[in-house]
Amino acid sequence: MTNVTIKDIARIANVSYATVSRALNDHKDVNEQTKQKILKICNEVGYSPNAIARGLVKQNTYTIGLLVPDITNPYYPEVARGVEDEASKEDYNVFLCNTNWDMMKEVDYFNLLLAKRVEGIIIAPVSDDTMKFVEKFTDRLPIVFLGTRIEGEKYNYVVIDNVKGAEMITEYLISLGHRKIAFIGGTKDSGTFSDRVLGYKNALKKNNIEIDENMIKICGYRKVDGSNALKAMAKEANLPTAIFAVNDLLALGIIDAAENIGLSIPEDISLVGFDDIPYASLPKIRLTTVSQPKDHIGREAIRILLEKIENKNTRVGLQRIVQPELIIRSTCKSIV
């Protein structure tokens, strides 16, 4: 309600409002006494400088946007926490946008963020298509892509080496004697999927195992997608000896469904995931997976973004490829 402005407090203090502005912004040229007087008044009336108006003249907003597909996937809160934490250190606020795997929503959000003049955007794109849309704005404001590589040296991104991670964990499965290994999850046009499935195929090829496209189930990234996929495979009596879930959340769904249909893990079926979300390490779960340094990824992304925002140098991008780590726990069994 109280909409007290700089002019109000200028009137009360009996000075021009430029002086108030100076006092508030710690300018050198302002008498200490008047400054104190002004500050006191501001305090008394509960004056809060309008950052929006200031931003209009200074051409800044101190805000950035973070677009993620699904904040209820525990992977993203970890990343978001890192982003938000580092951003707040530099007094930046972050708009959280949950795209819900919806391309339209992602594009709408992106445009809204542009209109709100965010100074930069960190985005884990829903699909390659939206990435194509977004990349066109690369000359307009700093953008950091999360979790997906993008060709071209002017782009910024931070990703885990998905191909390598997928290779590692598939090799592990193979070393355990598995040859009928399913890959479950992902969406056809997402970089995360294509890289992980590539790693999976690489490992199979390297070990002279024929690739069976029927063993690749493209079904999304959510928990329920994992459950549904396993149920469908069971119904078709088309079960592998091991499953590589595109991410841990989906693997959790598979564990759920396995329980339901009376399959036990790892006795009947071995299972691995990707991400190492906090719940993968619970003693009761102990999911074998590929670990991503989530907090680190978030912090790295925001650091790159802030660097770009400050230096205005968008000509050459900053890329970070972080290394995956194989975490062997208890959801796999040797069948040799």
Add this chain to the structure above:
Amino acid sequence: MTNVTIKDIARIANVSYATVSRALNDHKDVNEQTKQKILKICNEVGYSPNAIARGLVKQNTYTIGLLVPDITNPYYPEVARGVEDEASKEDYNVFLCNTNWDMMKEVDYFNLLLAKRVEGIIIAPVSDDTMKFVEKFTDRLPIVFLGTRIEGEKYNYVVIDNVKGAEMITEYLISLGHRKIAFIGGTKDSGTFSDRVLGYKNALKKNNIEIDENMIKICGYRKVDGSNALKAMAKEANLPTAIFAVNDLLALGIIDAAENIGLSIPEDISLVGFDDIPYASLPKIRLTTVSQPKDHIGREAIRILLEKIENKNTRVGLQRIVQPELIIRSTCKSIV
């Protein structure tokens, strides 16, 4: 880079910039042809109206703030998702602020949000103290408190009936024959804690069980806090037959620690939580708990907030107390 303004496109279109403004805002009084011409130009040059500048004159920002103590507690992403989802339907953006259980950070964020002229704030306060700080601003902008009641009819809040939920689950433990029941977690000056511990005590009293203050361990809300508390109790050889964890996340920590020190749940010790986060229902966990309709709570909070923002009526608050539900799963055992 491109910082094309309404004036630029006015010049190109050979009209005054007032006309451009009209065309962009679907004003009645504007010639269809000139309007089309203007729209076309906007498209070509990729003009994006500056929502900030518009907001300055229209006195709106279409943004709200959401303050949560810990976005990595799966409870909050569920709530945040609801908030964000409903907000985006009305074209509001939300600033996500992770206070990390830090009172200073919470206050800083709050002031920052005020300066950025958010139109309303949803806050799950870190403590009663910060709540006291925040409530003073209730006449200035709509605020909805989350997860904690607050005396006074002018305040808005949405909470679960913590007392009742705690009573229900404690009674359940008692019905199983437990009399030495520990309450673990929380912070002394938080409403969530005091209500839950109140329900716990109510149930004990009602059943003529003496309250042992040594059985109440105030240690925070995080997973690691649960682990530490259990380890400490084991070291003191001061173990109860059942534990009521202040929330599920902390309960997960207790499960962790139990495994480590060779205690099995529920054989050696029964365990219940609160919240029913997604992982509580995993087949391998099956935590007995009190369920909160998290998504609903988030949506309800934002609906109240938007209602208050639109109607400017801050005189009388809107309160929602949602009902807890006891979810009996497998972490408790009868000892009679």
Add this chain to the structure above:
DNA sequence: CTGAAAGCGCTAACAC
């Protein structure tokens, strides 16, 4: 139907 001009709350020269 369209243009001119004032003003949203603030900062930043430029005078004095």
Add this chain to the structure above:
DNA sequence: GTGTTAGCGCTTTCAG
């Protein structure tokens, strides 16, 4: 040191 003034990008009277 302090006041005056222009202007950030936009909307909105008020004339015409």
